[in-house]
Amino acid sequence: MKSAFLKNISFNAVNLAASVCLIASAPLCAAVAPYARFEDGMLSRTRPAGWLAEVCRLQAEGLGGHPEALSYPYDTCLWNGKIPRMGKHGQDWWRYEQTAYYTDGLLRLGYATGNDAFVAKAVAGIDYTLANVSSEGYLGHPSLWDSKSYKLKKGYDMWPLAVFFRAMKAKYDAAPDERIPAALRRNFMNYKSGYISRVRNVVNVEGLLWTYSKTGDRKMLELAEEAWRVRKPRPPEKKNELAPVNCASDEAIHMHGVSYCEEMKVPVLLAAYTGKKEYLDQAVNVERKLVRDHMLPDGCPTSAERTLGNSVHLCHETCDVADYTWSLGYFLETTGEGSYADKIERCVFNAGFGAIGDDFRTLQYFSNLNQFIATSDSDHNPQNYGTTWMQYRPTHETECCAGNVTRIVPNYVSRMWLKDAKGCPVAALYGPSVADYGWATITEETRYPFDGKIVFRFSMKEPKASAFTYRVPGWCKSGASVKVNGESVAPAAPGKFAAIERTFKDGDVIELDFPMDVRFEKVPPRFVVNNKDLKRGIKRPADRFADASQGTVVCRGPLLFAYPIPSERTVDDVEHANMNGKKSGNSEFKCWNLRPAGAFNYALAAHKAEVVGDFSAGDGFFRNPGAVRLRVPVRRIEWNLAENRFTPDIPEKTVVLDGAEETIELVPYGSTMLRLGVFPDLSKQTFLGTVPKGG
Numbered sequence: 138m139k140s141a142f143l144k145n146i147s148f149n150a151v152n153l154a155a156s157v158c159l160i161a162s163a164p165l166c167a168a169v170a171p172y173a174r175f176e177d178g179m180l181s182r183t184r185p186a187g188w189l190a191e192v193c194r195l196q197a198e199g200l201g202g203h204p205e206a207l208s209y210p211y212d213t214c215l216w217n218g219k220i221p222r223m224g225k226h227g228q229d230w231w232r233y234e235q236t237a238y239y240t241d242g243l244l245r246l247g248y249a250t251g252n253d254a255f256v257a258k259a260v261a262g263i264d265y266t267l268a269n270v271s272s273e274g275y276l277g278h279p280s281l282w283d284s285k286s287y288k289l290k291k292g293y294d295m296w297p298l299a300v301f302f303r304a305m306k307a308k309y310d311a312a313p314d315e316r317i318p319a320a321l322r323r324n325f326m327n328y329k330s331g332y333i334s335r336v337r338n339v340v341n342v343e344g345l346l347w348t349y350s351k352t353g354d355r356k357m358l359e360l361a362e363e364a365w366r367v368r369k370p371r372p373p374e375k376k377n378e379l380a381p382v383n384c385a386s387d388e389a390i391h392m393h394g395v396s397y398c399e400e401m402k403v404p405v406l407l408a409a410y411t412g413k414k415e416y417l418d419q420a421v422n423v424e425r426k427l428v429r430d431h432m433l434p435d436g437c438p439t440s441a442e443r444t445l446g447n448s449v450h451l452c453h454e455t456c457d458v459a460d461y462t463w464s465l466g467y468f469l470e471t472t473g474e475g476s477y478a479d480k481i482e483r484c485v486f487n488a489g490f491g492a493i494g495d496d497f498r499t500l501q502y503f504s505n506l507n508q509f510i511a512t513s514d515s516d517h518n519p520q521n522y523g524t525t526w527m528q529y530r531p532t533h534e535t536e537c538c539a540g541n542v543t544r545i546v547p548n549y550v551s552r553m554w555l556k557d558a559k560g561c562p563v564a565a566l567y568g569p570s571v572a573d574y575g576w577a578t579i580t581e582e583t584r585y586p587f588d589g590k591i592v593f594r595f596s597m598k599e600p601k602a603s604a605f606t607y608r609v610p611g612w613c614k615s616g617a618s619v620k621v622n623g624e625s626v627a628p629a630a631p632g633k634f635a636a637i638e639r640t641f642k643d644g645d646v647i648e649l650d651f652p653m654d655v656r657f658e659k660v661p662p663r664f665v666v667n668n669k670d671l672k673r674g675i676k677r678p679a680d681r682f683a684d685a686s687q688g689t690v691v692c693r694g695p696l697l698f699a700y701p702i703p704s705e706r707t708v709d710d711v712e713h714a715n716m717n718g719k720k721s722g723n724s725e726f727k728c729w730n731l732r733p734a735g736a737f738n739y740a741l742a743a744h745k746a747e748v749v750g751d752f753s754a755g756d757g758f759f760r761n762p763g764a765v766r767l768r769v770p771v772r773r774i775e776w777n778l779a780e781n782r783f784t785p786d787i788p789e790k791t792v793v794l795d796g797a798e799e800t801i802e803l804v805p806y807g808s809t810m811l812r813l814g815v816f817p818d819l820s821k822q823t824f825l826g827t828v829p830k831g832g
């Protein structure tokens with residue numbers, strides 16, 4: 138038997154020096170992005186299995202397959218016709234942005250699960266759009282254009298098309314449709330670079346570069362580079378867009394969170410298509426600053442709706458989970474750096490599922506690490522304070538998140554399996570699935586992220602020399618093991634990809650094992666960017682924890698673990714004024730008021746945990762999550778709801794109540810609705826009350 142050998146690949150782009158080496162290397166994937174390490178496009182050849190298939194099923198039976206439950210504008214013709222405006226609600230372009238999110242999620246879920254009805258419904262919108270262009274070739278629904286000038290109306294003019302492009306790309310990836318790049322090319326030829334550079338128009342660089350790759354028209358590449366080059370940031374106090382200058386600086390960026398997450402992909406895509414070091418440096422730097430200044434422990438940056446710093450009391454908008462992880466996918470593909478895959482997993486498994494209600498029938502607009510209450514008046518964010526936005530409900534005042542939430546899981550599946558420069562398999566994000574590479578079918582048997590054991594089984598007709606690239610997650614600092622047909626090989630370093638090169642044959646087995654130790658991660662000190670936007674009466678003493686941790690989160694593998702607070706659940710059928718008369722069009726999809734029906738005022742008494750339950754049997758975020766539990770010691774502290782209706786901030790001083798040490802059980806954060814996710818840490822606080830035993 139040929140012995141397997143392992144080739145470590147120095148894909149390190151953690152620091153800029155390393156990225157210089159990366160970008161100086163020769164073009165690899167000549168067909169698509171010539172300087173990218175990996176390529177996507179495997180979605181229609183990937184089938185989720187196990188817990189992931191169950192989540193896809195719940196999405197299809199829940200919000201994903203029931204647009205009527207989401208209400209307006211999802212209960213319209215979508216992009217397959219003219220979407221009517223609902224009174225004066227929202228801005229004129231919203232309905233096209235929102236339904237473009239939904240069309241993308243619907244199409245990708247259809248491809249991932251073989252649901253032909255979903256595919257057909259989404260493709261009908263693409264066909265309509267391709268068949269209804271202006272004489273000049275403007276693409277997008279005619280209602281977005283001024284009827285006389287045929288110019289797009291004021292606002293984020295080209296933005297809805299940037300969203301819809303992703304659905305068109307998904308269709309092309311599944312089966313090339315040459316009408317798509319031809320129509321995009323004709324459309325983009327109408328625009329000058331200065332116009333493309335404006336606000337979120339610039340996200341169209343994603344479509345411009347893709348069109349360049351499919352048509353070979355260098356004008357597309359030139360427009361993309363020029364749009365980024367001429368882009369100017371606004372004055373610092375009004376900054377609401379990324380530009381080369383602030384991507385290159387060390388200055389914190391304070392802007393609309395979704396825009397940050399969307400626009401950060403522009404320089405990394407330019408790097409992938411041009412190989413220019415300056416673009417990659419900007420991209421790595423701007424993502425680094427987002428993590429440094431705004432990241433929450435559940436893997437998603439704050440956005441409520443601006444990036445307001447890293448206070449664990451601030452929330453993120455659910456759109457950010459979809460947009461941040463989609464952009465990170467391009468960072469992953471371009472650099473081949475494992476840390477970006479780690480970040481996608483952490484964001485989806487925790488922030489993503491944590492914002493989705495049980496049975497995938499509700500979602501939050503804003504979600505938080507600590508959620509002691511979720512009712513129609515419990516939103517504690519500066520934005521829309523005291524309203525429905527933190528409630529689990531199928532309909533929301535602003536509808537973007539309801540469309541975007543349907544992209545989270547399909548986008549994850551889209552990036553699970555990639556190709557390297559030679560078209561060889563890359564297992565980029567982990568989860569139970571089957572991938573068809575044509576010459577081989579690879580079955581990934583695992584309960585990851587609930588368990589660290591992963592088995593890949595190869596099925597093929599003819600032996601073939603190939604590489605197989607896998608990664609060791611960054612959290613697996615030691616003990617990773619890799620076996621090829623039972624024979625151990627040296628594993629990649631933590632956070633790195635590595636390739637196994639051999640002649641693969643039918644029945645080959647690769648086994649990975651990543652020991653999952655329980656980790657107590659200290660949350661970084663609070664950082665507040667700008668207090669001007671903290672308004673509407675919320676009391677938030679800025680910087681008071683400037684030198685201290687904001688508490689501790691409990692992790693195992695890529696998962697956070699949280700205490701599921703017992704809740705009292707009642708249907709909320711009140712017609713709230715801010716909902717503009719919108720109601721779910723499906724009576725089986727309820728709006729919920731969740732109030733705490735048990736204690737939540739716990740602080741960790743020690744950094745120790747007992748693993749209980751059967752981790753190998755954990756079957757998901759929605760079904761039987763209690764199979765996976767961590768038992769931790771806690772003490773009750775003085776910590777109450779604010780004004781009897783808001784989740785309180787982490788207490789400034791920890792006052793320990795009388796009473797014995799208790800033990801509570803934590804479950805995967807993503808499976809919880811009311812939760813305690815960030816624990817005050819007794820050992821780090823000042824005690825004004827009883828000092829616990831041994832404390």
Ligand SMILES: [Zn+2]
Binds near residue numbers: 454455457538539
């Ligand atoms: Zn949103």
